[in-house]
Amino acid sequence: xxxxxxxxxxxxxxxxxxxxxxxxxxxxxxxxxxxxxxxxxxxxxxxxxxxxxxxxxxxxxxxxxxxxxxxxxxxxxxxxxxxxxxxxxxxxxxxxxxxxxxxxxxxxxxxxxxx
Numbered sequence: 621x622x623x624x625x626x627x628x629x630x631x632x633x634x635x636x637x638x639x640x641x642x643x644x645x646x647x648x649x650x651x652x653x654x655x656x657x658x659x660x661x662x663x664x665x666x667x668x669x670x671x672x673x674x675x676x677x678x679x680x681x682x683x684x685x686x687x688x689x690x691x692x693x694x695x696x697x698x699x700x701x702x703x704x705x706x707x708x709x710x711x712x713x714x715x716x717x718x719x720x721x722x723x724x725x726x727x728x729x730x731x732x733x734x735x
Contacts, residue, residue, distance in 0.1 A: 621666050621685065633657055633676065641667055651676050652696070674716075680704055688712055693719075701726070 625644040632638065633653025637660045638646065645668040651660045652675035660676055661667065664683045671689075675696035680686065683704040690711045693700045697716030701707070701723060710729045719735035720726065 621668065621687070623668065632660060635659065636662055639663060640665075643667070645670070647671055649673075651679060674700065678702070680707075683707060 622643050623645050627644060627649060628647045629649065631650045631653060633655040635657035637657060640663045641661060643666045648671045650673045656676065658677040659681055660679045661683060662681045664686060666685045668687045669691060672691040674693045677698045679693065679697055680701045681703055684706055686707045688709045693714045693716050695715045699718045700714060700716040701719060702721040704726060705724045707726045709726065709731055712731045714731065714733040714735060717735055719733055
């Protein structure tokens, strides 16, 4: 994975906050807030997401070639990972209903998933 952009320590709550993000690392960010936007990382490619907290709907739809590590997707993330492929979910807590749907080649390691 080639990382060309690092986004660190920010808060996002708007609709499609990082839509179509490519070749990037998102670290220690929070996806929550009054704007109540959805699909924060929709259509992303080649991303690393680490130590983040998600509390908005549909955060990783159509994500391809991603790593999601040490992050929390709380009950506000309804349907958090759909139509995604070639991903790794490691050391995460996922509480959003309908966690995975129509995904392929997704590895899940050392996670607590209540969905």
